[in-house]
Amino acid sequence: MAEEYVIETRGLTKEYDGTVAVRDLNLRVRKGEVFGVLGPNGSGKTTTILMLLGLTDPTAGEMRVLGFDPMRQPLSVKARVGYLPDQVGFYDELTARENLIYIAKLNGIPRKEAYRRIDEALAQMGLADVADRPVATFSRGMRQRLGLAEILIKRPQLVILDEPTQGLDPQAAREFLDIIRDLRSHGISVLLASHLLYQVQAVCDRVGLFHKGRMVLEGTVQELARQILGGGYRVQVEAEGPREILLQALRKVPDTLSVQPVNGRVYELLAQRDVRPEAAQAVVQAGGKLLSLMLEEPNLEEIYARYFQEVEHESARAAA
Amino acid sequence: MSQHVLRRERAREGSPWTGMWAVVAKEMADNLTSARMHILELLIALTAVGAVYGAIQEIMNTISEDRFLFLKLFTEGRLPMPAFLEFLGFLVPLLAIAMSFDAINGEFNRRTMSRILAQPIYRDALLFGKFLAHLFTLALVLTAIWLLIIGLGIVRLGLPPSGEEMARLLWFLLATIFYGGIWLALAMVLSIEFRQPATAALSAIAVWLFFAVFWKMIANVLAPVISPVRYGFPEEQLRLVQTQLFLWRLSPNTLYGEIAMALLRPEIRVMGFISPVQLSGAILGTPLPLSQSLLLVWPQMTGLVAATILLFALGYVLFQRQEIRA
Numbered sequence: 001m002a003e004e005y006v007i008e009t010r011g012l013t014k015e016y017d018g019t020v021a022v023r024d025l026n027l028r029v030r031k032g033e034v035f036g037v038l039g040p041n042g043s044g045k046t047t048t049i050l051m052l053l054g055l056t057d058p059t060a061g062e063m064r065v066l067g068f069d070p071m072r073q074p075l076s077v078k079a080r081v082g083y084l085p086d087q088v089g090f091y092d093e094l095t096a097r098e099n100l101i102y103i104a105k106l107n108g109i110p111r112k113e114a115y116r117r118i119d120e121a122l123a124q125m126g127l128a129d130v131a132d133r134p135v136a137t138f139s140r141g142m143r144q145r146l147g148l149a150e151i152l153i154k155r156p157q158l159v160i161l162d163e164p165t166q167g168l169d170p171q172a173a174r175e176f177l178d179i180i181r182d183l184r185s186h187g188i189s190v191l192l193a194s195h196l197l198y199q200v201q202a203v204c205d206r207v208g209l210f211h212k213g214r215m216v217l218e219g220t221v222q223e224l225a226r227q228i229l230g231g232g233y234r235v236q237v238e239a240e241g242p243r244e245i246l247l248q249a250l251r252k253v254p255d256t257l258s259v260q261p262v263n264g265r266v267y268e269l270l271a272q273r274d275v276r277p278e279a280a281q282a283v284v285q286a287g288g289k290l291l292s293l294m295l296e297e298p299n300l301e302e303i304y305a306r307y308f309q310e311v312e313h314e315s316a317r318a319a320a
Numbered sequence: 321m322s323q324h325v326l327r328r329e330r331a332r333e334g335s336p337w338t339g340m341w342a343v344v345a346k347e348m349a350d351n352l353t354s355a356r357m358h359i360l361e362l363l364i365a366l367t368a369v370g371a372v373y374g375a376i377q378e379i380m381n382t383i384s385e386d387r388f389l390f391l392k393l394f395t396e397g398r399l400p401m402p403a404f405l406e407f408l409g410f411l412v413p414l415l416a417i418a419m420s421f422d423a424i425n426g427e428f429n430r431r432t433m434s435r436i437l438a439q440p441i442y443r444d445a446l447l448f449g450k451f452l453a454h455l456f457t458l459a460l461v462l463t464a465i466w467l468l469i470i471g472l473g474i475v476r477l478g479l480p481p482s483g484e485e486m487a488r489l490l491w492f493l494l495a496t497i498f499y500g501g502i503w504l505a506l507a508m509v510l511s512i513e514f515r516q517p518a519t520a521a522l523s524a525i526a527v528w529l530f531f532a533v534f535w536k537m538i539a540n541v542l543a544p545v546i547s548p549v550r551y552g553f554p555e556e557q558l559r560l561v562q563t564q565l566f567l568w569r570l571s572p573n574t575l576y577g578e579i580a581m582a583l584l585r586p587e588i589r590v591m592g593f594i595s596p597v598q599l600s601g602a603i604l605g606t607p608l609p610l611s612q613s614l615l616l617v618w619p620q621m622t623g624l625v626a627a628t629i630l631l632f633a634l635g636y637v638l639f640q641r642q643e644i645r646a
Contacts, residue, residue, distance in 0.1 A: 016643070046645055053438055055644045075334040075440040083438035089431025091350075105342035106439040150435070 005064070006031050006158045006189040007052060012061035014047050014213075021047040023213040025061070029158075029191055034184050036200035037193040038304065039210030045193040046086070048210075049160055052191075053083055066157055079107065082151030086163035088143060092136035096127055096146055099135060103150050114153065121149040125179075141172035148179060159183055160191045165199055177203050201300040209307065217307065225298030226272055228306050231257050232298025235269040237279050241288030249286035253278045265291065332442075339441035343449025344456070351419060351457040360415050361461055367407045368465050369472070374398030376476045387607065390481040391488060391584045393473045404469065405580050408496060409573060410532055413503040415461065417524040419454045420507035422517035424639065429517065434644050447639050451508060451632060458500045466493050487610050492583045498624045499576040503528065505631035512638045531571040539567035565592045572627060575620045582617040591616060 007029035014022040022044040029035040037045050050056040052065050054074030063069065068076045090099045097118060104114035122131045125145040130138070138146065144164060151159055161180070165173040173196075180203050183190055194200050200207060201221055209217040209224070217224055225232025239246055243261065250259045255272045256279075262268050269279060276293050283290045351357050375396040379389060386392065397403035424447075427433040437443060470489070474480055481489070506527060510520040543564035549556045568574045578591050586607030608616070 050434075050644055055434065055437055073333040074442070075338065078438055079440040081438075083435070085431070085434040085438070087431050088435060090435075091430065091432060093350075102342065102346050103435075103439060105345070106339045106436070106441055108339070108440070147435075 004031050005029060007035075007063075007065055007191065009052075009063040010061055012048070012051060012063055013059050014044075014051060014056070015059045020213050022051070022058075025213075025215055027208065027215060029189060032184065032187055032189055033205040034180060034190040034192060034203050036204030036207035037191065037210060038195060038197065038200060038207055038300075040195065040308075043210040044213040045210055046162055049083070049162055049191070049193060052160065053078060053081060079154070080157050082154050082156035082159040084144075084147045084151060084159070084161045084164055086166060088147040090135040090138075090143060090146065093134060095132045095134055096122065096138070096149075097131045099146070100150055100153060104153055107154055109153070117153040117155075118149075121152040124152065125149040141168050141175075144168060144172070144176065145179075148176075156188060158189045158191070160193075162193045163195075164192070165194065165196055173199065197300040197304055207300070209304070211308075211311065217303075221298055221300055221303070224300075224303050228303045228310075229270075229298065231270045231272045232303070233271045233274055234296040235271060235274070235276055235279055236262070236292075236294040236296070237267045237269065237283060238265050238291040238293075239267070239283045239288040240265055240291065241283070241286065245286050246283060246288050249282040249288075250279060253282050334440075334442075336442045336444035337448070338445060339439065340445040340449040340452075343441075343446055344453045347450050347453030348457055351453065352460075356418055357457070357461075360411075360418055364407075364411050364415065364461065364465055365468065367411065368404055368469055371397065371401055371404035371407055372469050372472050373476075374401040375403065376473070379477070387482075388485055388488075388586060389477060389479070390470065390473055390485045391586075393469055394489075394492070394580075395584050405584065408580075409576060410528075412458075412462070412496060412500045413528045413532075416454070416458060416500045416503035417507045417521065417528065419457060420450075420504050421511055421521040421524050423450050423454070423508050424511045425515050425517050425520060426511070428515060437644060443639055444636070447508075447636060451504060454504050454508075455497070455501055458504065459497045462493060462496055462500070484610060488583050488586070488613070491610075491614065492580060495576065495579045495583065495621060495624065498621070498628060499572060501628040502572045502624060502631065505628050505635060509631055509635040509638065512635050512642065531573050535571045535573070536568060539564055539570075542567055561592070569620070569623070572624065575623050579617045579620045579624070582613045586610075586613055588613075589616070591620075 005028050007027060009025050009027045012022060012025040012027070013020070025044075025048060027048070037048070039045055047056065051058050052063065052070055054070035054077055057071060063071075065077045066080050068080075070077045090096075091102075094102075100118045100121070101114065104118060109117065119128070119131075122128050125148055127142065127145055127149060130142065135143065135146065147164075164180075165176050168176060177199055180190055180192065184203075192200065192204060204221075206218070206220050207224065208215045217227065219227070222232065237250065246267065247259055247261065250256070250267055250269060253269065253271070253275050255275055257270045257272065259270075260268045269275060274295055276295055280290055280293060372393050375393050375398065378396045378398045379392055394405045395403050397406070422429075424433075427436065436446065466489070470481065503524070507520065507524045510524050511517070514520040514523065543560055546567075547556070547559040547563040549560055569578075582588050582591065586609075587605050589608055589612075614621075
């Protein structure tokens with residue numbers, strides 16, 4: 001298997017007594033990228049993560065994580081992969097530092113080195129002041145950051161985050177996204193499972209959409225937009241002039257899929273890319289007066305909603 | 321050659337004990353600092369002092385000569401206070417259950433399980449580490465109490481224990497720790513099986529009550545059903561008694577009681593039914609040497625250890641098969 005992938009699975013399948021949690025999954029995550037795993041609850045995201053860590057055995061299929069087989073070499077995998085489970089828990093009666101010392105010991109990090117890394121990680125996560133307070137007093141955001149500090153003391157090559165921003169306030173969530181970007185800038189690959197689409201779009205290079213145990217879509221947000229929305233770029237043109245002529249002119253703009261008059265002077269173009277310059281030119285050439293141009297980039301939220309709409313539609317049709 | 325490669329491919333990498341001592345250290349620290357352990361330790365220490373004080377009074381009142389005064393510290397009681405041995409019979413299970421009933425489900429409930437198992441260790445290390453840590457804690461507490469009693473004895477009785485007495489007491493301590501081991505393993509199995517710590521604790525206590533209070537009664541009812549006495553022959557009577565004994569010995573409490581008796585009362589030479597043949601040539605009341613007493617209860621000792629190992633193995637299998645996601 002190629003070196004450039006940190007995660008590679010082939011035909012990965014997991015059945016829990018009769019029900020299929022993950023079906024025939026072919027997932028590839030490149031080195032250094034942030035990959036977002038999307039999907040509704042129960043779509044197989046967490047099961048996939050547990051399989052990648054060797055915490056549950058797949059029913060069928062093959063996988064490689066950082067070149068190791070999680071089923072046969074779980075220790076090598078777990079020594080190099082940092083994992084932040086959803087709703088991370090700590091030993092409440094121990095202090096933040098004590099919790100990290102336990103993890104460092106389990107990782108077999110020599111004491112001196114461990115203490116150095118712990119101080120460093122706590123400082124990096126902004127927890128240096130509360131390092132010797134029991135975790136029971138920590139807020140959810142602080143626990144989440146402590147979870148990341150724990151990951152950092154391992155010096156991981158790959159970080160797997162399961163719903164890390166769930167239940168965080170907007171400020172904490174934004175900080176968390178900054179930390180993820182920071183990880184990437186240090187060359188650490190990230191697998192981020194979430195259903196908070198806006199956040200996934202904000203940090204992920206590529207995303208995979210899970211539905212009923214299958215990865216049904218995969219690619220960059222632009223690619224998905226093209227696939228599902230048939231474009232995804234919406235350009236709103238506000239122009240004065242004879243409606244029919246303007247419509248006709250706008251329809252001729254290259255890479256434009258459709259043009260809809262919205263009201264009075266506003267037209268909406270659905271395009272495969274940012275066509276603002278061409279649209280402006282078209283309006284002017286048709287003798288119209290251009291008043292404003294607005295671009296809406298493809299939106300993961302919309303892709304997601306549209307995809308599940310279609311799926312429902314199809315299943316309804318199949319049922320009928 | 322190819323088969324060799326295949327086998328190496330299939331083997332799990334690394335040792336199952338990686339990280340076990342980290343778990344042991346953490347769990348022991350938890351046990352020794354937790355409030356519930358402090359309460360139980362206090363309880364045991366108080367009963368120890370009370371029972372032994374009563375025993376010393378009793379010993380001082382008897383004037384007959386005895387070679388094994390120190391052993392009597394454990395077996396003598398002064399009404400209404402029972403002997404410390406009887407206290408141990410139910411305090412040790414309580415201590416063991418209190419330590420282990422939330423060993424595994426507690427990790428799930430605190431949501432620390434997936435985080436811990438995502439570290440480069442196997443599940444084996446976690447389970448075995450926890451069991452060992454709890455066993456060490458138990459050993460530590462029991463040894464401390466044991467020393468306390470012997471110290472009290474030296475001060476109050478004014479004479480040191482003999483070598484033979486110390487040897488017997490050491491074996492007794494060891495047996496007590498293994499008796500605790502059974503209940504540790506049982507509580508651990510229940511903590512794996514039940515997600516609610518309260519359920520695990522209650523069912524462990526139910527099992528303990530069952531064996532401590534009800535099992536002898538049930539055995540006495542069951543025995544005549546299994547080996548009925550139809551015509552009143554001596555063979556039938558004998559079989560009935562033997563069945564009864566066998567049933568009793570299914571309970572760890574009986575096993576422990578017999579071991580303690582044989583070790584602490586050197587004059588005991590037979591466990592259970594005594595036939596006249598066994599007594600021929602014996603001088604009643606003369607003590608057995610330690611090696612003979614040990615021989616007498618060796619099966620019981622083996623039984624205790626075997627039960628512990630079986631229960632632990634059951635827990636191990638259950639835990640390995642458990643899905644990590646709740």
